[in-house]
Amino acid sequence: xxxxxxxxxxxxxxxxxxxxxxxxxxxxxxxxxxxxxxxxxxxxxxxxxxxxxxxxxxxxxxxxxxxxxxxxxxxxxxxxxxxxxxxxxxxxxxxxxxxxxxxxxxxxxxxxxxxxxxxxxxxxxxxxxxxxxxxxxxxxxxxxxxxxxxxxxxxxxxxxxxxxxxxxxxxxxxxxxxxxxxxxxxxxxxxxxxxxxxxxxxxxxxxxxxxxxxxxxxxxxxxxxxxxxxxxxxxxxxxxxxxxxxxxxxxxxxxxxxxxxxxxxxxxxxxxxxxxxxxxxxxxxxxxxxxxxxxxxxxxxxxxxxxxxxxxxxxxxxxxxxxxxxxxx
Amino acid sequence: xxxxxxxxxxxxxxxxxxxxxxxxxxxxxxxxxxxxxxxxxxxxxxxxxxxxxxxxxxxxxxxxxxxxxxxxxxxxxxxxxxxxxxxxxxxxxxxxxxxxxxxxxxxxxxxxxxxxxxxxxxxxxxxxxxxxxxxxxxxxxxxxxxxxxxxxxxxxxxxxxxxxxxxxxxxxxxxxxxxxxxxxxxxxxxxxxxxxxxxxxxxxxxxxxxxxxxxxxxxxxxxxxxxxxxxxxxxxxxxxxxxxxxxxxxxxxxxxxxxxxxxxxxxxxxxxxxxxxxxxxxxxxxxxxxxxxxxxxxxxxxxxxxxxxxxxxxxxxxxxxxxxxxxxx
Numbered sequence: 001x002x003x004x005x006x007x008x009x010x011x012x013x014x015x016x017x018x019x020x021x022x023x024x025x026x027x028x029x030x031x032x033x034x035x036x037x038x039x040x041x042x043x044x045x046x047x048x049x050x051x052x053x054x055x056x057x058x059x060x061x062x063x064x065x066x067x068x069x070x071x072x073x074x075x076x077x078x079x080x081x082x083x084x085x086x087x088x089x090x091x092x093x094x095x096x097x098x099x100x101x102x103x104x105x106x107x108x109x110x111x112x113x114x115x116x117x118x119x120x121x122x123x124x125x126x127x128x129x130x131x132x133x134x135x136x137x138x139x140x141x142x143x144x145x146x147x148x149x150x151x152x153x154x155x156x157x158x159x160x161x162x163x164x165x166x167x168x169x170x171x172x173x174x175x176x177x178x179x180x181x182x183x184x185x186x187x188x189x190x191x192x193x194x195x196x197x198x199x200x201x202x203x204x205x206x207x208x209x210x211x212x213x214x215x216x217x218x219x220x221x222x223x224x225x226x227x228x229x230x231x232x233x234x235x236x237x238x239x240x241x242x243x244x245x246x247x248x249x250x251x252x253x254x255x256x257x258x259x260x261x262x263x264x265x266x267x268x269x270x271x272x273x274x275x276x277x278x279x280x281x282x283x284x285x286x287x288x289x290x291x292x293x294x295x296x297x298x299x300x301x302x303x304x305x306x307x308x309x310x311x312x313x314x315x316x317x318x319x320x321x322x323x324x325x326x327x328x329x
Numbered sequence: 330x331x332x333x334x335x336x337x338x339x340x341x342x343x344x345x346x347x348x349x350x351x352x353x354x355x356x357x358x359x360x361x362x363x364x365x366x367x368x369x370x371x372x373x374x375x376x377x378x379x380x381x382x383x384x385x386x387x388x389x390x391x392x393x394x395x396x397x398x399x400x401x402x403x404x405x406x407x408x409x410x411x412x413x414x415x416x417x418x419x420x421x422x423x424x425x426x427x428x429x430x431x432x433x434x435x436x437x438x439x440x441x442x443x444x445x446x447x448x449x450x451x452x453x454x455x456x457x458x459x460x461x462x463x464x465x466x467x468x469x470x471x472x473x474x475x476x477x478x479x480x481x482x483x484x485x486x487x488x489x490x491x492x493x494x495x496x497x498x499x500x501x502x503x504x505x506x507x508x509x510x511x512x513x514x515x516x517x518x519x520x521x522x523x524x525x526x527x528x529x530x531x532x533x534x535x536x537x538x539x540x541x542x543x544x545x546x547x548x549x550x551x552x553x554x555x556x557x558x559x560x561x562x563x564x565x566x567x568x569x570x571x572x573x574x575x576x577x578x579x580x581x582x583x584x585x586x587x588x589x590x591x592x593x594x595x596x597x598x599x600x601x602x603x604x605x606x607x608x609x610x611x612x613x614x615x616x617x618x619x620x621x622x623x624x625x626x627x628x629x630x631x632x633x634x635x636x637x638x639x640x641x642x643x644x645x646x647x648x649x650x651x652x653x654x655x656x657x658x
Contacts, residue, residue: 004520004560004592004632005560006559006561006599011595011599014560014599014602015599015602017602018602018603019601021602021606021618022586022601022605022619023618055595057595057598191333208331209331230334230335231334231343232335261591261594262593262628263333263591263628264590265391265622266344266383269344270333270340270344270347272348273347273350277350290351293594299591301628302333303333328657
């Protein structure tokens with residue numbers, strides 16, 4: 001295992017410390033594990049909290065700030081945060097308008113967020129939740145009942161966060177988050193695995209001419225392995241599956257080409273070149289494109305495509321101001 | 330060679346096409362090779378042009394937009410753009426206030442930009458240039474007489490671009506660019522090499538316990554190889570060299586932790602954790618920190634640290650609005 005780290009048991013703490021030291025105007029760390037909250041607490045709005053395992057940076061700490069999240073909770077690498085951590089985050093950000101939890105659909109995450117919710121509700125805090133399940137690759141997985149939540153989650157942060165910032169009620173913010181979830185689909189692949197520091201060995205192994213298709217974001221194997229194809233062929237394969245899952249015809253869309261962590265931006269742009277052409281051929285209009293690292297898996301090399309079907313309200317909220325370390329609009 | 334590409338001879342074209350299709354409101358491609366210019370041409374200001382080989386994405390196309398560059402020219406991977414390409418870019422963006430070329434110090438880049446400048450001056454276009462040489466690792470290299478230009482170049486784009494946007498004269502914009510260059514120092518290292526697509530083999534090879542120190546941004550070997558150390562030890566080594574080269578005492582600074590292309594953001598934050606601590610110990614104040622991929626080398630795994638010594642004017646210009654695909658302020 002070759003990594004730029006100090007000690008396996010310090011990667012999460014030192015990562016969060018380094019993030020908070022980079023962005024003190026945005027982020028403050030609580031004294032209860034790796035929980036970051038907005039440095040300037042905002043009242044009179046629904047507060048948003050998200051999180052999950054570490055190793056997905058900039059998710060989710062990078063999305064804490066104006067117009068997105070109010071808190072992000074980070075567990076150990078690829079491991080759910082504890083109920084206590086999540087509860088402390090909720091308590092810190094709660095306003096009288098309530099708290100919305102944005103949970104990616106992994107059994108551990110859902111369980112621990114729901115336990116934290118119960119703890120918060122016993123304190124009289126109003127909490128709602130949404131569960132993101134945008135990955136079309138699998139209907140169930142080793143870690144999930146139902147589809148997994150992947151990079152499409154960032155659209156939930158952006159759009160629900162923008163509505164919350166206007167002072168909308170908890171039910172409205174939850175509803176728009178559900179609207180994003182209903183309209184976003186994603187799928188990914190990898191050509192090189194990643195190594196969880198505490199494990200010391202890669203989550204799977206690939207030959208020089210192989211790729212893993214339908215990959216999740218926790219270094220686990222995908223749905224199947226096949227011979228490496230060209231960027232265009234791979235892109236077509238992922239797009240076929242996404243476009244078959246939701247009717248995008250005539251719609252305007254937001255597209256995210258998300259790097260898994262070690263994929264050169266050059267290759268992500270080559271992939272977007274094909275995505276843009278295919279969508280244009282099919283009469284699907286791209287309103288906005290995001291190319292970069294939004295939800296990573298350590299040093300995995302690969303990418304995912306997320307496509308969000310927009311309506312006027314989602315468009316407006318997607319464009320609304322956001323000021324966070326990793327996402328500005 | 331395992332890459333997400335279609336054909337070795339198409340990587341640059343398809344990358345630029347994919348970039349322009351992602352950001353049509355920002356970028357328009359000229360019909361003369363891989364030159365991108367601002368979609369909304371701005372008059373009444375000094376126009377900035379930069380560029381170099383491809384493979385450094387988001388540099389430089391990602392920095393074209395309000396408050397930074399007006400044009401970016403991309404050669405083949407790690408290869409200087411041609412004088413013709415640069416000339417076409419200059420012609421397209423030239424205003425009566427003139428054009429400033431921001432050149433990284435590589436012999437080929439300097440020669441070709443200067444030839445383009447001569448061509449433009451024969452057409453009556455006023456052109457000035459600055460040469461960025463922020464890399465403290467080597468005083469000369471295989472590709473350079475004098476020090477190399479690396480990630481510190483992005484500070485030149487940001488600050489000179491911000492002054493240009495105010496309508497300042499060419500001489501003033503050049504002067505502030507020179508001020509940034511005089512005050513920024515960088516150094517990098519890598520734990521995994523990258524492979525130029527047309528070459529098909531990595532630029533160097535490292536054993537599992539080795540790292541390459543004093544690396545450039547073109548996949549070339551660094552100044553020396555040594556046993557891999559901890560992130561903190563490596564960071565201290567690079568900082569020592571940077572801080573010995575310029576008197577930062579008592580100064581406010583801007584810090585950039587730049588990923589080489591395949592380095593997980595988690596590791597860049599672990600590095601920033603140490604950088605912040607060391608600078609604090611030495612009484613060097615960090616005004617702003619940038620952590621991410623700003624000037625990459627394909628899928629090289631490693632990082633560089635850049636530290637810019639600020640004064641009031643540089644601070645103000647660093648904070649001024651910028652709206653480009655890869656840098657927003």
